[in-house]
Amino acid sequence: MEFLSVAKSCQVTAFLKELILRLFEINDTYSEQRLSRMMAVLNDELTMAGSFDISLLIQTDKRLQVIFKQLQQ
Numbered sequence: 001m002e003f004l005s006v007a008k009s010c011q012v013t014a015f016l017k018e019l020i021l022r023l024f025e026i027n028d029t030y031s032e033q034r035l036s037r038m039m040a041v042l043n044d045e046l047t048m049a050g051s052f053d054i055s056l057l058i059q060t061d062k063r064l065q066v067i068f069k070q071l072q073q
Contacts, residue, residue: 001036003043010049019045 012020019042026035 001040001043004046008046008051009054010046010051013045013049016042016045016049 019038023038023042
């Protein structure tokens with residue numbers, strides 16, 4: 001299975017949220033096969049999720065402007 005290789009911002013649906021929460025609750029009762037299937041579904045959901053840019057608001061404080069400009073590069 002090939003996972004996403006770059007970070008992206010995406011809208012988190014109710015299903016995606018529940019899947020992520022369930023993956024954080026993984027314990028010894030989950031078989032490797034079940035975990036693998038859940039990870040495959042997560043990968044599919046993230047791949048299919050629409051991405052969007054997150055714009056940062058430019059602050060009026062000069063010190064913060066320097067930080068924001070660095071983050072945007």
